[in-house]
Amino acid sequence: MANKKIRFALVGAGNVATKYVDAFKNIETGTLDGVITRTAARAQAFAETHGIAHWATDMEALFGRTDVDAVVVATPSGLHSQGAIEAAQFGKHVLCEKPLDITLEKIDAMIDACQNAGVQLSCSFQFRTFEHNRIAHQTIQSGKLGKIYIANAFLKNFRAQEYYNSGAWRGTWALDGGGPFMQQGAHTIDLMVWMMGPARRVFALTNTVAHKIEVEDMGHAVVRYENGAQGLLEASTVVKPGYSNKIEIHGEKGSIILSEEGIVDWQVEGVEKPGLESTSHLSGSSDPMAISSLGHEMIITDFIQAIRERRPPLVPADSARASVELILAIYESARTGKTVEIR
Numbered sequence: 001m002a003n004k005k006i007r008f009a010l011v012g013a014g015n016v017a018t019k020y021v022d023a024f025k026n027i028e029t030g031t032l033d034g035v036i037t038r039t040a041a042r043a044q045a046f047a048e049t050h051g052i053a054h055w056a057t058d059m060e061a062l063f064g065r066t067d068v069d070a071v072v073v074a075t076p077s078g079l080h081s082q083g084a085i086e087a088a089q090f091g092k093h094v095l096c097e098k099p100l101d102i103t104l105e106k107i108d109a110m111i112d113a114c115q116n117a118g119v120q121l122s123c124s125f126q127f128r129t130f131e132h133n134r135i136a137h138q139t140i141q142s143g144k145l146g147k148i149y150i151a152n153a154f155l156k157n158f159r160a161q162e163y164y165n166s167g168a169w170r171g172t173w174a175l176d177g178g179g180p181f182m183q184q185g186a187h188t189i190d191l192m193v194w195m196m197g198p199a200r201r202v203f204a205l206t207n208t209v210a211h212k213i214e215v216e217d218m219g220h221a222v223v224r225y226e227n228g229a230q231g232l233l234e235a236s237t238v239v240k241p242g243y244s245n246k247i248e249i250h251g252e253k254g255s256i257i258l259s260e261e262g263i264v265d266w267q268v269e270g271v272e273k274p275g276l277e278s279t280s281h282l283s284g285s286s287d288p289m290a291i292s293s294l295g296h297e298m299i300i301t302d303f304i305q306a307i308r309e310r311r312p313p314l315v316p317a318d319s320a321r322a323s324v325e326l327i328l329a330i331y332e333s334a335r336t337g338k339t340v341e342i343r
Helices: 015-024 040-050 059-065 077-089 104-117 131-141 161-165 186-196 294-309 317-336
Strands: 006-011 030-036 054-056 070-073 093-096 121-123 148-156 199-207 218-225 230-236 246-251 254-259 263-268
Touching: 006 015, 006 059, 006 294, 015 030, 015 040, 015 294, 030 040, 030 059, 030 294, 040 054, 054 059, 070 077, 070 294, 077 093, 077 104, 093 104, 093 294, 104 121, 104 317, 121 294, 121 317, 131 186, 131 246, 131 254, 131 263, 148 186, 148 218, 186 199, 186 218, 186 230, 186 246, 186 317, 199 317, 218 317
Parallel strands: 006 030, 006 070, 030 054, 070 093, 093 121, 148 230
Antiparallel strands: 148 246, 199 218, 218 230, 246 254, 254 263
């Protein structure tokens, strides 16, 4: 396996699956050999449209036709564990779309299944691959920003009602797992716990004001992290026309402000503002399909190397779990009206 291409199958054929199709076109170390979705006509049409050799309605049928090494789970969030556990039982490595799943019980079951099968499990939190986020993470973790005082994240997204109407599972607790905190905000909340470390206390308010959905379409949470920092998490799909997500970190030695596209401001004592590569990352604040596939390419490439080198991937499962733990605490606080202690 050290030199051969790693063969993947897609589990799911929705919008996000097309991002993986685009990504694999630019990956030399891996190939997309199959797609699995429950409806035969949809599976066949997706495979033919995107030039994928094999399709099926279940894993056993597909794996009987092509001996893939790994799967990408791109089903609705509440079904992620189902696909991951089944793939692990077949001995396949698992790269899962974000979030890993929508409950800690399901996530822990995924982790256990993959550990027992001796296969890799990772999550597509591709924002961790962006150069400006990696540099900020390194700066914060190395102590160059000193003690962190304030850590804010603002997710002022917009989704029309048509977005939620496009799939019966969208905007439901059972399969979406929540609104903008669990879905649109998952990437930025992952960045927050990646940079700050685990959250330890949260108080939140949520509301549904502009959409006919079960879950929230806006909310605010005050969070205290293990490193002593505290700050605000804002997540919404009601802000027209939608603005780039923003992270603001303020410490004893300065401030770092980031957007999806890059560094907004960098004022760190003794550390010059980094000169970044020319690569631009488009915002999905108004259109989730507007983002490029570059981040997915980098996540897949790292995952392939992790399989080959038998090392942890860039986003280990236990690290991806931490953001869901915080999101679920936000929902519990909003539901009960109480401050929630995490662990």
